[in-house]
Structures are given as C-alpha cells and as structure tokens.
Amino acid sequence: MIGVGKIKQYTNVLDKPLSKGKQEVSLSAFAFLFSEMVQYNQTQVDNIAELERRLEDAGYAVGARVLELLCHREKGNRRETRLLGILSFVHSTVWKVLFGKALEIGCGGTLVRRVLMEESDRCQVADSLEKGTEHEDEYMISEKELLVNRFISIPKDMGTFNCGAFVAGIVRGVLDSAGFPAVVTAHFVPVEGQLRPRTTILIKFAEEVLRREARLG
Template identity: 85%
Template sequence: MIGVGKIKQYSNVLDKPLSKGKQEVSSSAFAFLFSELVQYNQTQVDNIAELERRLEDAGYAVGARVLELLCHRDKGNRRETRLLGILSFVHSTVWKVLFGKVADSLEKGTEHEDEYMISEKELLVNRFISIPKDMGTFNCGAFVAGIVRGVLDGAGFPAVVTAHFVPMEGQHRPRTTILIKFGEEVLRREARLEHGNFNDLVKAIIATLVDVKYTISLHPNSFDLGQDELS
C-alpha cells in the first residue's frame, strides 16, 4: 500500500522555500487588486503628479523585493555590476517574472548618453485602464517605473525612472515607455570598469617612462652611443 505523503506546513511565509513553482496569477484578480490600489491612492492626493508619485513609491517596494528574491534564487546572491548587464536583467528576467514575457524593446536614448528606454505595446497595468478626460496624461505605468527604480537602486544603479505614453502610427492605444535616466556616478563607474585594464596599462607605461627619464638624467653618458657602436 502506498501511503499519501503529508504536505509540509509553514507557519511563516518567510520559511517557505524559494523555488520557482507556479507563478501565474489571474489577470482579472490582478486588475481588481491594482484598481483598488489606484482608487485608494486617488483619494489621498490632490493632483495627478502626486498620484503617480504614490504609485511609483508602491512599485519601488515591489522592485526591491523582486531583486532580493531573484538574486537569492537564481544568482546565488550575486548581482550585476555592469550597466548593460543590469538593463538586460530588468528587460528579460524581471519582466518574465512580473509579466510572463520579456519586454518588447530595450533601447538607448539618441540624445543623451545616460538615458535608456524599455517599451511595451500593452503594459499590463494600462491594458484594462480607462482614463477619464479630466485626468489628462495620467499613466498607471508609474507603478512599473517604481518597480524598475527599486530594482536598479537596490542593485547600486540609482536612476530617475518615469513612465510615458508614446503614440504609435496605426494604433489606437499608445505604447508605454519606461524612461531610465542614470545618475552621473553610475556612468563614471561604468567608464572606470570599461577602461580599467587599459588605464592600468597606460599608468604602468607612464611610470616606466618616468623611471627611464630619471635614470637618463642621472647617467646621461650611459645612454650615448659611440661611433664604434654606430658603425
């Protein structure tokens, strides 16, 4: 007779294993929950900018936790240290965990070196949202922008992250673009990492030349070639 195994009970959610398991959630359930989040915050503010800021703050907390989970479960507590690495991590790994797919596109800004854009034709938080005319350009994508900022900030890549609607030719609904503008310290660190080995080589060459010049100044005759040596 085959006995039926007992399912282990956990008294605390933090005691549960961090295995991937089944991650799918009903889109209607999420839409209802997110709608409640938006409506609650709407009662706490006086303008659209403040509402988007509150949604971004809520997303930031989610992003920080997503980073901790993924780094512990998938990377053995290792984190990305390069700019393109963390962007790829957000564009693919984080997006898959949150939305079940990689983002539609990841692009670098053409006007500014510190800007990158992640775009979605139908971002989940905007898919079932109907924005009243009196709310103007209100974008629920601010919640996702907060998630991205939480991930980047936790990984050591501070940035200003905002959500924008971008009209698409032939499409009724605009796409959502998450604009990432990294801090100057991130770009300086990336430049040091990118050119670190080259800079070390240059410094070594300069140090060698300085030593040679100093030696020549002390013993100029030792570096003169006589006529016999030239013939």
C-alpha cells in the same frame, strides 16, 4: 505510507532548494487589486503628480523585494554590477517573472488561457539606442500594452497620467537596490496607425553610475 521516499528528505531546511514560486496568478484578481490601489491612492492626493509619485513608491517596494528574491532564486546569490548587465536582468528576468507567464484569466465565467507577454521589445542597449534619445544615460523599455494598463482607460482630464508609474517604480526599486540610482518614468507614446499608444519606461541613470561605468571600462 504512500508517497514516502518519493520526496527527498532534507535534514536541514536551508539545504532545500528555493521553490520556483507559483507561476500563475489570476489576471482578474490582479486587475481588481491594482484598480483598488489606484482608487485608494486617488483619495489620498490632490494632484496627479502626487498620485503618480505614490504609485511609483508602491512599485519601488515591489522592485526592492523582487531584486532580492530573483538574485537568490535565479542567479545563485549574485547580482549584476554592470550597467548593461542589470538592464538585461530587468527586461529579461524581472519582466518574465512579473508579467511574462501564461496567466489563467477568467472572464464572464469561462476560463481562458492566454499568453500575456507581448514580445517585449528589448530595452535599447548601448549602440542601438532608439532615435530621440541623444543622452547616453537614458535607456528605454517599451511595451505595446503594459499588463497594468490592460483594462485602464485614462480620462481625458487626467492628461498624460500613466498607471505604468507603478511599473516604473518597480524598475527604479530594482535598479536603486542594486546600486544603480536612476530616475524612472512611464510615458505614453503614440504610434502611427495604432489606436492605442505604447507605454515607454524611461530610465535616466544618475551621474555617479555612468562615472563608475567609465572607470570599469
């Protein structure tokens, strides 16, 4: 038989290394799915805050699963227990897996290969907190253009609504499941000289997290 012996045989399925997962997903397929998700949720709510909350809840479920998967796949079944550790886990590992790969996208019948990761700005860590956040329990992840917002124009009458609420939900899902309860929100931040505002994801940790951090030193 051709190919026999090339693949290492594992007697026990549990000995098999966990697959890396498929790294490429069609951006169009994702965009349409996300668009439908927003449209469906819109039919279920009667105000914008409620819509934001529903998107966040959808993201939360993703975040909880992503944490489980990535701790197993990338970190050898360990998870971060320190504040800065979990934050860098979010903005490096989680971000890379969710948004950071070259995607195969189709537009108008031609396949174009594009790298989608904006050189994602680091989330601000302890001593380099961005101006405007005076609170030590607040951290920010800021991105020029969030993948979920790539094709979305918010109508004027919806005010400050941001579909990044979904991504905020993912972040909250990861943090909460890792034992760092936090309130996570997505905001548009206008940039001078730029037509489009950036999206900033604001993380505000619960008091108990900071108390625990202080105790751990």
